Amino acid sequence: MFAQPSTARTIPTKPAAQYRTLRPSLGPPRSPPPITNLRPRANNPSGPKLPGPVRRMSFGISREQFSAVLSGATTNRRPVDGELLAVENSVTNRISAGCVVALNVDTQELPRTRKQKLVISSSYLNNGISRNRWATKFEGAQLLTGTLPTSWITGPAVVNAFYAPTLNSISFPAAILQPPFLGSEYPDYWNFGAVGMVIGHEITHGFDDRGSQFGADGSFSNWWDPQSRANFRERADGLVYQYGNYTLMGQQLNGVLTQGENIADNGGMKEAFYGYKNYIAAGRNGTSQDRLPGLSYTPEQLFFLANAQVWCSDFRPTDLANQIRTGAHSPGRFRVIGPMQNFDEFSKAYSCPLGSYMNPVQKNPVW
Ligand SMILES: [Zn+2]
Known part of the structure; x- marks a missing residue:
């Protein structure tokens, strides 16, 4: 999983005026959008198409580029011959396909939702109960029918992204494919x-401390030779030590608990940077590489600024303290500093x- 923010600031003892006066206003119940409008363009010319930048990035962060990052970091630690390539193909080939599925998700679930009579009213409580009833029936049925390969673990309006080791797939809900x-x-x-x-x-989650324990077909299996595993462990321990020495609000981060996300953050930044470089070198840029008006930063500097801005956020101190103690993600400050260091x-x-x-x-760097 990807999303979560950070940084502490003093919170006021009273809520701000705009929150004190805020009252929920649900209005009349709305019908879901017509199913035909949610179908991908390939099946329906009037449907949404894959955003141009995503199409272009699916070239930049390609199988070849990811392979280069892995092989460059795996000297003397290559997993069993053939296995790495199999996993790598399986994961990276889903980059562009995953985005199409993101726009298609409701075509899979809406008909079933309607069949099982999800009741929507103007009552927040009743909607919650209705939704839980529906979800229990839906998830229970999956125990008998099995999970569809195209099923999603979250809805399209969620600003997050996911790797599922048992499906060996990455998922990008539509809501994260927008600014910023x-x-x-x-x-x-x-x-x-x-x-x-x-x-x-x-x-990179497919190659972290947890994902690396699943094979290309999603089965829980050891596809590593002992030396590769030992070397991976040694490098991951370096990252555990590094993050365990960061402190925030007088607390040390838990480098063990957060190692999977830290491995993914470090690998993700590197893959995106080299993907961008490959993309430019191949002359595939569809938009401008111009610097931003009024700023003297180079494109490379702006790449890292964009990366850091993703984590610009705010937290209540108590929530941040809880996150440091129990969260799988490092606070945003160190999701920026760690990979860049x-x-x-x-x-x-x-x-x-x-x-x-x-x-x-x-x-x-683990990878
Ligand atoms: Zn993650």
């Missing part, structure tokens, strides 16, 4: 730095001297 993650008029470096990093993050290309882009805070001598 993705904009059709955004420069490519910005799209690659934001949603491109998310795509890389989800791919480990990535030579960041230091190069911002001319950070070797040995400075953002360019430490000891780097811990």
Whole structure:
């Protein structure tokens, strides 16, 4: 899983005026949109089409590029011959397909929803009860019928992204394919730095401490040779140590608990950056690589700024403290700092001297 934000600030003792006066207003119940409008363009010319930047990124973050990142980081630690390629093909080939499914999700579920009579009214409580009844029946039925390969673990309006090890698939609900993650008029470096990093993050989950225990077919199986596994563990321990030494609000991060997400953050940034570079080198850029007006940053610097902006957020101190103790994700501040400290290309882009805070001598990239 990808999303969650960070950074603490003092919270007021009273809610702000606009929240004190806020009252829910549901209005009349609305009908769901016609199913035909949700079908992908391939089946329905009037339906939505895959956003242009996503189509372009599916080239940039390609199987070949991801393979290069993996093989570059796996010297002397390659898994059993053939297995790596199988997993890699299986995961990365779903990048473009996953986006199509994102727009198609309701065509799978809406007919079933209607058949099982999901009752929608103006009562929030009744809607919650109705939804839970429907979900219980729906999920119970799946125990008998099995899960459709095209089924989703969340709805299309969720701003998040997912990797499912048992399906070996990455999922991008429609809601994350919009600003600030993705904009059709955004420069490519910005799209690659934001949603491109998310795509890389989800791919890398297939090779983190948990995902790496599942084979290409989603089965729980060991496809690693012992030396590869030992080397992976050693590198992951470096990341555990690095993140375990970050502190926020006087608390140390839990490097063990967050290692899977940290591995994905580090790999995702690297894959997106090289994907962007490959994309530009191949002359495939469909929009401008111009610098932003009034700013002197280079495209590479803006790639990292876009990446960091994804994590710009706010937290109540109590929630942040709870997240540090129990969350699988590092606070946003360290989802920015950690991967950038480990990535030579960041230091190069911002001319950070070797040995400075953002360019430490000891780097811990797992992939
Ligand atoms: Zn994740």
